Amino acid sequence: MTMPLPADRLLKAYRVMKTIREFEERLHVEIATGAIPGFTHLYSGQEAIAAGICMHLDDDDYIVSTHRGHGHCIAKGCDVTGMMLEIYGRADGLCKGKGGSMHIADFDKGMLGANAIVGGGPPIATGAAIATKLDGKGKVTASFGGDGSSNQGTVFEAMNLAVVLQLPTLFVFEDNGYGEHTGTDYAVGSKDIAGRAAGFGMPAKKVDGSDFFAVLGAAGELIQMARDGGGPSTLECTTTRFYGHFEGDPQRYRAKDEVANFRETHDCLKRFRAQVVDAGWLEASQLDALDAEVATDIDTAVSTAQAAPEPAVSELATDVYITY
């Protein structure tokens, strides 16, 4: 197999995935201390999906995300310290501490917002795609959602509208096996999310979401099609989450060893490392070096966030409107 990406891009991809992993693993620890407000949904285990798709996007392309949005933010280029500050509810967070984990947005990076409403994002994605289609610069919008979101009516409406208007949109469904506690096979009548796309008139692909290169390849074709005016498409990525639905979830609905096994068999980072090293595309040492850098980045983010001040109470009713 020839190198799917030049070395620097491979390193970039690894860095993104590793950063997401470290970010989430560290949150898992910090949340347990009670230092972080609210409830948080971790992306560990799904890194290859955000990374494989966002490798094809630049700052002028858009994404909309979900309650489990940290990975999408990082892959789209959000600053991890700004994110961490937001998750801690700090004044200098990406959203000034008013949004939190489920509402991180960064418009300079084309990140139009995580969303705490399941199915809230896809309609918004169609609007961003209407905008970029009018702009005519070949920009696309990727709409991230979970298996559970594939049962929300708003999502179907968005998929149909995207086809009707031939919008440059990629509807991504990350099937991690559960919507909260409920199994995908129970909640998705057809047991096949990608299969729904045909009913709206768009092509779809289904890939193993723990295989970065599989995601990269499928996303690349579909995104290029959108850029070329070929309209919307759907990408289903099977995956798993290494933690509970939210931090604190006892996960009694999951078999004891389910996660342990997945960490063995479906860890996208292990898999990527093996692939690139075995193929001789990168040296293990290069990856080790990145691991160290990423660890420092996350340390910095956390220590910065811990030390940072909360927003002033005077901010309580600001930014509700521009003028009122």
Added chain:
Amino acid sequence: MTMPLPADRLLKAYRVMKTIREFEERLHVEIATGAIPGFTHLYSGQEAIAAGICMHLDDDDYIVSTHRGHGHCIAKGCDVTGMMLEIYGRADGLCKGKGGSMHIADFDKGMLGANAIVGGGPPIATGAAIATKLDGKGKVTASFGGDGSSNQGTVFEAMNLAVVLQLPTLFVFEDNGYGEHTGTDYAVGSKDIAGRAAGFGMPAKKVDGSDFFAVLGAAGELIQMARDGGGPSTLECTTTRFYGHFEGDPQRYRAKDEVANFRETHDCLKRFRAQVVDAGWLEASQLDALDAEVATDIDTAVSTAQAAPEPAVSELATDVYITY
């Protein structure tokens, strides 16, 4: 071809279709006089669909209907005088004059209501189906909707839920070519409504809605499947409406001769008459006799409605609650 129904049932079917036709043609005339409040959506042209499906249902089976619901009501057994009274906004109407054309219901007949919200009915149909499934008597619920409704998120949610819970529900889509002014082929991304069912995991059939026997046959199989515990299904019926979206609609979005042609080529009543007479299943004279009876029924309904009193103003705030 052997007789698909005994003669009395054939006569019943004709009577239903003819009653719907006469009811609507007469409304078309009366509405022009300004005697009828609000705006009314006529079912003329689609009669074979309501009739072909409801021939399989009895009073303990349920239907939910739409803004274009007169045909469904009549096919399900609602009294035409009670309906006419309601459409005129009279005190003795099926809903005491409080509902009107878009909100006719008759619970004794298993008619759970027309609905002025596109996509409002299908979720309600799933609930009725949950109930009959729990009752365990093999009763089914038919959910009527139009091509336009097939783009409403609530409808997809209902279809998926029906599959997840294996509910005895038939989702009927009457594709009359338009959702208000907008063409089906424009608004339905896949240009194929029946094709959507697969994405939710249910079987579907597509028939010519102007052919009573085609509808009867397809509906019969799908309804029997539901009665037998085989779960939900979708039936798409292609059809046309002989009048505007609502009475008063100038229909500039339709080619001049479109309706004239359809009245020639797709009139389910002409077609039924030819089929049953040519096959020797019924005598033309039997149908003529029914035509006369139906005409009288509609005359009675209209004259009764015209003479009837409006609800008393004292009824304004009654029946909001049972106790308050």
Added chain:
Amino acid sequence: MPVKTYRDALNETLHAEMERDAKIIILGEDVAGGAGGTGVEEAAGGIFGVTTGLYKKFGKDRVIDTPISESAIIGAAAGAALAGYRPVAELMFADFIGVSMDQLYNQIAKFRYMFGGKTKTPVVVRMPTGAGMNMGAQHSQTIYPIVTSVPGLKVVIPSNAADAKGLLTTAIRDDDPVVFFEHKALYPRKAEVPDGDYAIPFGEAALVREGEDVTVVALARMVVFAEKAIDKLAEEGITCDLIDPRTTSPLDLDTILESLESTGRLVLVDESTPRCSVASDIAGMVASEGFELLKAPIKMVTAPHAPVPFARGLERAYVPSPAGIEAAIREVMAS
């Protein structure tokens, strides 16, 4: 000044603003006349004709017919706004917020705040509202209290053609999300409409009548009914201030309080149902911020706590009437 209908005033405003700003796009059901038919192009301009001519002038990229998918319509407006456009979306009837409410109240309304002020959301959602045409319980509602309760939204309810133009102009140019209610019964009503660029600031009530005895506050079609009642009472020498807030969010409470300084008596007329209504909202604020000004109990004239009935006589009885307003004014005068 030229005399125009409320409908035409809205239509000419959409034309003028779209001319001025290429970032403005229109989307909704049948707004381009219904795509995909066998008949003429742009067969209509929305079912009430407010978007007439836009499709022919600005084309299908800027005037977008949508499927019957209200969540997608409002959501698309939200996303287009985040991506730099100025969408003007149409809900065919205000009653349909039920199938699009999340995008309105959880998304559009909250973006700016949730995202720490890092974005603007210049969305206008137009929605015909109100009873009076026997359209029944699901096509006749005045749900502006629900929208007024939502922080982040601005809410506009014009009562005449001139305000329709002036307020829609402001709504389209505003960088915050605006829910713009158009009363169905007002579409054919005519009034003098200023030519050229005409923008009315939000949060500035109109003093429609001036008087001494009672302060009457009314919105949309109720302004027309209140005028009737007030003009009739004027013949008997009972005179009223008639205040049309025009926007309920922001609300111009000051003008109401100023009027109360001279009258001390307040009648609130609101076509919506009584509970948690704009009438009770204003009454509550006055009872808290203008209590000393009140000489008599506040009187609210609203629809009953019931859905909108279909039958002609019932619907007529449902909607507040000039006679009901007159009686209310006499009552506060007497107390």
Added chain:
Amino acid sequence: MPVKTYRDALNETLHAEMERDAKIIILGEDVAGGAGGTGVEEAAGGIFGVTTGLYKKFGKDRVIDTPISESAIIGAAAGAALAGYRPVAELMFADFIGVSMDQLYNQIAKFRYMFGGKTKTPVVVRMPTGAGMNMGAQHSQTIYPIVTSVPGLKVVIPSNAADAKGLLTTAIRDDDPVVFFEHKALYPRKAEVPDGDYAIPFGEAALVREGEDVTVVALARMVVFAEKAIDKLAEEGITCDLIDPRTTSPLDLDTILESLESTGRLVLVDESTPRCSVASDIAGMVASEGFELLKAPIKMVTAPHAPVPFARGLERAYVPSPAGIEAAIREVMAS
């Protein structure tokens, strides 16, 4: 009397009522613990545990896990009710009315009226509500004013475990649709709960404290905060009536007016945002029906006109506090 948490009181009520009436069914997301997983059956009883044990006792036909499809959930409840059942549906968070609003306000609320009184609609929709857990702008809202404004719906907001049992019992047995709000911050709070059959009629407020000087009206969690403020002031000899309406529709205005007859001073505490809120709703009714009783301006203590912020300090400042209520009481005493 046994002491139980608000959560347990609700849970035992669901158990008891389902035992009593086989027509009662439960539906919602994860209410049966999450179907289709690889782990244990009934892993949980909804994410707040309120439906715990129901699935094991009553089985999957009566305790139904649904996909994430709120319109279908509420619509299914509506249809099941029309077909003779008594569904108790759960919205995981009240904020999600946005994706199910039509079934609630255009369908369930209007069936009986639209259909001329020919049906009943015995649906209960339970929905956790309120701020206090830093869940952010889309998971912390108190949207009961929106629902209270809808004719045809009954609205219940219990403030303690005993009322939670008594009011849920009534809600389930009521033949009209009931929206039942459960304040998330109250789930773990304990109180004495009567054993056995215990039903509290709707429209009867509870007099939580008795006093002379000020009438304080509060709902849900605000009752707890108001008690704190009132008990503190009592040490200074300032005493208040504390009224918990418990249901906002129907609303027991009489008890409030009676209290005002002795106090003449009114403080309304409402966690929701101020515009078209239950606070302004009650204030408006009092200003119109109890005006003569008032000796001072009505004071409303509500959240600001803003979405719910995430950061701890901001959210704390957002929600009305005992200190804020105390200050309000002092203010109406002074004026």
